[in-house]
Amino acid sequence: MASRKQAIPNDSCGFGERPVKRAKVDDERQASTSSAEPSHGMEEITGAARPSEDEDEDEEGLGDEVESGQSKNEPRASDLYLDTINRALLDFDFEKVCSVSMSNINTYGCLVCGKYFQGRGRNSYAYAHSIHDDHHVFINLETAKVYVLPDGYLVSDPSLEDISFVLNPSFTKASTSTLSSPSHLLKPSYDLSSKPYLSGYIGLNNIKRNDHMNVIIHSLLHIPPLRDYLLLSSFHGKESELVKRFAALAKKIWNPRLFKSQVSPHEFLQEVNRASAGKFRLEQQGDPVEFLGWLLNRLHKDMGGTKRKKSSIIFSTFQGELRVETQQVVVRPDSTGSEKPQFDIDRDIKATVSPFLFLAVDLPPPPLFQDTIEKNIIPQVSIHSVLAKYDGVTTQESAGQLRRYKCQRLPQYIILHFKRFTKNAFVEEKNPTIVTFPLRGVDFREYLDAAPTHPPTVYDLIANVTHESVAGTTRDKENTIWKVHLRAAGGGGEGEKWFQIQDLIVEETRKEMIFLGETVLQIWEQRATNANSNASMKMDVDRR
Template sequence: MEKGHYRSDDESDTELVLKKFKTEFPLCPYLDTINRQVLDFDFEKLCSISLSRINVYACLVCGKYFQGRGTNTYAYTHSIAESHHVFLNLHTLKFYCLPDNYEIVDSSLDDIKYVLNPTFTEEQIQQLNTSDKMSRAIDGSLYYPGIVGLNNIKANDYCNVILQGLSHVTPIRNFFLREENYVKVKRPPGDSSFLLVQRFGELMRKLWNPRNFKTHVSPHEMLQAVVLWSHKRFQFTTQGDPIDFLSWFLNALHRALNGTKKVNSSIINKTFLGSMRIHTRKIPPVDLEEKEKHRLLQLSEYAVSVSESPFLYLTCDLPPPPLFKDEILENIIPQVSLTSILEKFNNQTEKEYKTYKDNFLKRFEITELPPYLIIYIKRFTKNTFFTEKNRTIVNFPIKSIDFGEYLSKEAKTRYKNTTYDLIANIIHDGEPEKGTYRMHILHKPTGQWFEMQDLHVTEILPQMITLSEAYIQIYELKT
């Protein structure tokens, strides 16, 4: 029998265990001082005074982070000075009462633990695309998991739209919601890029958390990782370009997951990697005589060369806007259909590319279609002095777009289905380098489209989506 726990004649084993439990984990009289409204676990887990990441505790009364638990530590001093007594260790997820320094074990605190570290079972993940159940935040507002706003710290809307878009690509989402899918990936000694994968996984779980305290999430930790591993190329204090961020981010995740050039080497390649064939021919200088041109065309360097090239997204070019506008046409914005800008990939349309000394004509045809197709509509052209924006509206159907006509002949025989549905549409508003980004996203269980701009989330009619200046689109292959 343990010291201090003597059994009386009429005491059962269960009662004895309860008695021991109450002695080791006394009931805390301060649990009603916890303020769930101020709890925000989206920020970096570091002490608000010493900026140390070691042994950090969150005060559950005011929401601030402090280091340590022993006498004279910042958390201990805060508990005495402010009479805030309940703390959570952000690493071990254990609760403590300070300054008395005893552990609190109470099932009523499980919701706080889940907000800090949401977890998903395989069954829960399978239901995400079919469950239309709404969740309720602490303030009573309703939200759909996955359709939550992202905080704009200063100028990170260009990152937010990409992170939101990727969170609705089913294979990417399902992979990152379960930490065991990537926790065993081994990186070389001294390489810390895997933290980018962990941060993205944490953000994904918070976006899809059905028990969030708030209807928005702050991507603060995720963006800190982006700034660090992009060597400050992408900041959240200055506006950037979503396509640059998307390209870098997908490649960085792919490398951190030990991905190679093979299609099945990472979840990124499995989801987005396609392949195209490029036919290139060099064209002689324009100012040459016909005879000289003819002679050059006989040389091997002017023959057509064929190369295979993988792609994570397709770049579509807009027709140049009219140079001169009359009074009537001044207010008319030019329009073009998506099929006409996709003709670049039909293996017939030739596009001219100039280098500093040579000119080339290229034809493109797609040889492999990925399960999710990203289309980038090139709206900005940069010259020596400034950046110009092409405001041409692209008309596109939201459902059943057939990409089969852009496949090479032999590739067509391999695909039973080549039609895609739109699931995400990123838009640029305003002037180049100064404008803002927003997006439209499809909520699959309800079939409802939502417009998301940082913290603002509103329902939108599908017919309104095509009226915007689309910039990046994500399409899903119909199965």
């Protein structure tokens, strides 16, 4: 190679050599033109008309040949277009498909207008867009690399790091360790319009009628083990698209550097629609409990879970065991019609133990009549009265069978489903009964079949999903509103705050107002064994 270089004149454009910087210094260009060969002149024209990466390299090696002010202050070719980037138009929440071909292969985002295009070659849609619309800066939506088109060269500039972080947020164990602590409330973030927001407690777009899925997304992504698992994940292998998109949505919701203080779940819900074969759609109102059951089981399966205990983060977080005892109902000849059937210890009792992901809680029947001012008499019951179903003593009769329930093993997080809706042959009825509950300190020991030496079974509320619709006992899906209450800085005392989120509306709410809604779903967190029962003490929810 050395001998080959010696055969090439000093002013030619050889394999490893570069000519003096004639395209930018007029005096040198005039001096070299007289001695240059015609072929070198053509290279000179090409170099002047089409800035390339080679020219950027030449600028760095000019040294004393160019005046100091000219070499240091003259912008690089890649810098000429960076000021055309419009961060206010960038939105990476939607499905990453080309706006022309609708393909998701090799997709680029235009950093000027925010649209998605496929490819960056001469025959690609992104290349055509760069010429026709004069938009030149594009980002690869998978690798986050930025290119200038139509020239096609790579841009590496520190000012683009915020865009890459919004596209692909990343977290560390240190950054996730404080998300459930009071210190998180002291670190507000700011979007492009300088509007403050608290990461994790931001609005989700109700694209059409997906608010019943929004409340489930928020509830699950505030469960610390599942949240941290998704935030620290780096899925590039066999994981399903549903798991990848759910993790991406979690990272966006907890991103402290958003351009706008809201997130659209569109990309994740599109995959939900495909994975559920159209059962859960954006444009159709549905039941959040039904969606939760499907999502937990599907995530468990897609994460490689099996029937074994703790075979996935879903089972290790939410799965418990329930014992069900059943006995055939026998009517005694001497019994009166008003007697309730009871278990007979002299006859066989069939007992089975089965796993559960959430416990269904029955509500007392609503009143049949209205009061004098034509308003429903709404009864109130305590949470302990409805949880008595699982005390192992209370019996229920159904289809000629007596049943009683008791938990054999409680999970770290208990999901309670309050059965408000029942269907009959004509209409779906709603039970408006209000359930009263404390926010902290519910002891589930009475509902657990365990020895006295069993560790404490005290739980604190972490998420509460409520249903709002028109007054009455008939369910009105068209005018239904779903809200979720989320606990922030969960340690009890003055540092604990609660937020109410309804689609894009996020507001702090008073603790005593939470139980007034028609609760449909709750998630309770087991209190750490080293936590003091005093409400003024902080609960260490970050140690896992």
